[in-house]
Amino acid sequence: MKFAYKILFLLLVTSVGFTSCKKDDDDDGFEFIPERDRAEEAAVAKIQIEEFLQNHFYNYEEFENPPANFDYKIVFGKREGDNADKIPLIDQVTSKQVTDRVKPEVIYTLYYLNVLQGGGDSPIFADETLVTFKGQYLDLNTFDASDSPIKFDLTSVVTGFQEAIVEFNSATSFTENPDGTLSFDGFGVGAVFVPSGMGFWSNPPSNSNIPIYSQLIFTFNLLDVTTDIDHDEDGIPSYMEDLNNNEFLNDDDTDEDGIPNFLDTDDDGDGVLTRDEINILPDGTIEFPDTNENGIPDYLDDTYPNL
Ligand SMILES: [Ca+2]
Ligand SMILES: [Ca+2]
Ligand SMILES: [Ca+2]
Ligand SMILES: [Ca+2]
Incomplete structure (x- = not known):
């Protein structure tokens, strides 16, 4: 589970690193190759993802008529042979337009699959979520997964995952089992098809084997949401430190010290802690x-x- 957390940990990787390097066989040194163009790569990703959605289906029949002990997890299959006439994902997905956080003129069509909306709370961009999940490539090989509930801070996950999961709701209720585990009812179930520019781009986690510029699929069950996270404990919930209201916290840095406001305990850098420059009333206002x-x-x- 710890490994899983690291894999999704994306902090700032979309905004750093303009070059990547690879070993040059003809030379003793390293050759620096420029990063790919974000617009061109977005177009490539769109074609690959739409092709996947056309050629694959999910276990919708199981969700329609759940077998005994069904785990309510999305499973994809190829539309071929006996499954050739299954409904393609492209006819079942929803999409939203999302602006690239590095190059705003690039707009992505982010496809996601809403299987079950969920009946509890819906997270926002700065919340923490409790999920089970699986991360796969478009060839359906798995690069990471957790069947046990795991917490994901939505400020630290890849953009595509964050942008999709905020469209869902968590469980309506849970019960504690004799063995201490929790059972959830009425949770959200979905999947998102993430273009590389909303994924790890050219900087996948170094401890993973994820290739650069990979399109990724995340399936998830959204179990619980924790709101009002205050990452720097300065008294201001992190969502209120999004000064430019773009639902992205790493580009708000009032004192320009390289530490974004949601992680900065002295936001203006005047030597007085933020906590001592605001008033928190007894009712929390x-x-x-x-x-x-x-x-x-x-x-x-x-x-x-x-x-
Ligand atoms: Ca704060
Ligand atoms: Ca700062
Ligand atoms: Ca702050
Ligand atoms: Ca201050």
């Missing part, structure tokens, strides 16, 4: 004083206080 009335709240204003 947060006030942002602007003492010098310049339109910038104290915690983001490095001209106040003058120390």
Whole structure:
């Protein structure tokens, strides 16, 4: 499970590294090759994913008439032989348009499969989710999976996974079993087909064998959601540190010290902790004083206080 967490850990990899290197056989040194063009790669990914969706189906018949002890996990198969007339995924998926976080002029069509919506809470981009999941390539080989519930911080997972799971709801209820495990009812079940630019791009986790520029499939059961995560414990929930409202937290860095606000305990870098520049009322409401009335709240204003 620990390994699984590391695999999905994406922090910042989409925004760093403009070159990758490979060993040059003709030379003793390394040859630096430029990163692929994001728009061209997005087009390649779209073709590959749509081809997959055309040629594959999922176990929808089992979801329609669940066999005894069905685990409510999505399983894909190829539309060939006895399965040639199964409904192709392309007729069952939903899609949403998502802007590339590195190159905003690139827009992805992110395909996802909504098998069961779920009846509980729906996560937002800064929440933590409890899921079971499987990660596969388009050839259906598995690169990572967890059948036991595992927590994923949505600020740390690949963009495609984050953008899809926020469209689902968690379980309506759970019961504790005699062995201490939990059973969930009414959870969300889905899959997302992630183009490389919304996946690991040219920087897959170094401890994985995931090839660069891989299209990835994640199937997941969404069990639980934890909201109002405050990553830096500065008193401001992380979703409120998304100052430019793009649902991406790594590009909000008020004092430009390289530490984004949601991880920065002194957001304006004035030497006074954010926690000491806001007021948290007994009912949990947060006030942002602007003492010098310049339109910038104290915690983001490095001209106040003058120390
Ligand atoms: Ca915070
Ligand atoms: Ca900062
Ligand atoms: Ca902060
Ligand atoms: Ca401060």
